[in-house]
Amino acid sequence: MKKFNLKLAILMFGMIMFMACGGDDAEEEIDDKMEDELEDDENETEDEVDISILASKFYNTDALSVTFDDTWVTITSSNLPDHKSMYYPLADPLYEAYDEPDNPDFKKNPGEIAAQNYVFKIPRYPAEAANKESTPMGPMGISINSVVFFNQNAAPGDDILEELNTFDQYEGHPAGDAYHYHIEPIWLTENKGSDAFLGFLLDGFPVYGPMENGVEITNDDLDDYHGHTSATEDFPNGVYHYHITADLPWINGDGFYGEAGTITQ
Numbered sequence: 001m002k003k004f005n006l007k008l009a010i011l012m013f014g015m016i017m018f019m020a021c022g023g024d025d026a027e028e029e030i031d032d033k034m035e036d037e038l039e040d041d042e043n044e045t046e047d048e049v050d051i052s053i054l055a056s057k058f059y060n061t062d063a064l065s066v067t068f069d070d071t072w073v074t075i076t077s078s079n080l081p082d083h084k085s086m087y088y089p090l091a092d093p094l095y096e097a098y099d100e101p102d103n104p105d106f107k108k109n110p111g112e113i114a115a116q117n118y119v120f121k122i123p124r125y126p127a128e129a130a131n132k133e134s135t136p137m138g139p140m141g142i143s144i145n146s147v148v149f150f151n152q153n154a155a156p157g158d159d160i161l162e163e164l165n166t167f168d169q170y171e172g173h174p175a176g177d178a179y180h181y182h183i184e185p186i187w188l189t190e191n192k193g194s195d196a197f198l199g200f201l202l203d204g205f206p207v208y209g210p211m212e213n214g215v216e217i218t219n220d221d222l223d224d225y226h227g228h229t230s231a232t233e234d235f236p237n238g239v240y241h242y243h244i245t246a247d248l249p250w251i252n253g254d255g256f257y258g259e260a261g262t263i264t265q
Contacts, residue, residue, distance in 0.1 A: 048125050049239050051204050057197055063146035072121045072261065073204070077146045079116040081179055083187040085168045087113045098169055109166040111174030118148060122261040126204030128240070132225070134255040138175075139263055141207060141251075143185055143199035144192070147172060149207070150180045152249035160248075183250045184210060197234055198244065203258030207242045207251065208232065217243040226253040 052073055055066045063080040066073065084096035089112060100106060120142050141149035154160040155175070160182065166173045170187040172180060188198050194211040201207060205227065210217055212230065222228050226249060227242040235241075240258075244251050 049235065050125060051122070051200065051206065052124055054197060054200075054206060054234060058144045058146075058199075060145040064142075068124055071124055073124050073200075075118075075120040075122065075142050075200075077116070077118045077120070077142055077148070079118055079146055079148055079179060080113065081147050081170070081172065081187070082145050083170045085113060085170065085172065085179070087111060087168055087172075087174050087179065089113070096169065100169065103165065105165045107165055109163075109173055111176055111178075113174055113179045114177035116148075116178055117265060118142070119264045120200075120202065120261065121263075122200055122202060123204040123259060126240075126258040128257060129203070129259045132255045132257065133260060135201070135252050138178075139180070139202075139265075140256075141199055141201035143181065143188060143207075144197070145185075145188060147185065148178070148180045149199065149201065149251055150175075150182050151252050152182060181251075184244045184246070189244075195233075197232070201242060201252065201256060202260045202263060203256040204261065205240050205242060205258050206232075206234070207244065210244050210246060212243065217245055219245055219247055219249075222253070223257075224254045225257040226251065227257055 052068045055068060055073065058064055058066045058075065060082045063082070064075060064077040066075050068074065084094050086096060086098040086108065088095040098106060098108070118139060135151045137153060137155070138150065139148035140151050143149060152160060154163055163173070163182070167183070171183050171185060174180070185198065189196065189209045192198070194209040196209050198207045198209055222243060222245070225242070226245070227240055229238055229240045231238050232241060242252060
């Protein structure tokens with residue numbers, strides 16, 4: 001997003017006046033200074049990350065819509081997974097019984113998937129926050145198939161590691177009737193790739209899968225917020241982004257790296 005450069009306009013005016021009095025040497029000096037200023041402005045623009053280029057990767061259009069303006073990317077989601085789950089009502093065509101012989105400790109939680117009405121307003125040009133804030137209980141981000149991301153914390157009195165045994169065949173479960181992912185959404189990584197863009201957190205920085213450049217990312221590769229800066233397929237010049245990992249905290253660590261937008265329901 002190109003912004004009016006007041007500093008450059010003032011510089012140009014001053015140099016025009018100076019040229020009227022200074023001759024060839026003054027003109028050469030002016031040209032050098034203007035070139036430096038324009039170069040600084042160009043670099044400033046190139047460093048600005050525009051996440052709207054990822055809007056087309058949100059694909060479950062029956063359950064979400066994505067729009068953007070000069071400031072915000074707005075994502076409206078009914079939070080309905082496009083994959084099967086034993087948490088869908090029995091009559092729903094996406095209902096499928098859970099059958100996981102490797103998890104004898106599985107226990108169904110009492111929730112059931114139902115449509116929500118989430119509206120995320122996410123910064124189109126995310127930037128590091130001067131004062132980092134914790135991610136909230138409940139939705140902290142949105143995946144490309146409309147399902148929301150929750151953080152690694154369980155409700156008071158619960159144990160998140162015990163909650164793992166309530167996750168369905170695609171590693172999600174409902175809180176009440178709000179389905180969500182705490183860990184790797186394997187429906188997405190199986191279909192889009194383990195290094196794929198999977199969604200945004202509320203601060204606008206993207207979330208990628210557990211692989212990067214053919215190597216599995218671990219918590220040791222990431223900062224306190226569970227991210228790092230490197231080139232991605234979408235941002236070859238580099239971008240700060242989060243990674244999902246196999247171990248706690250899975251998606252996010254100590255909070256949002258950037259200035260968070262808003263979510264309403």
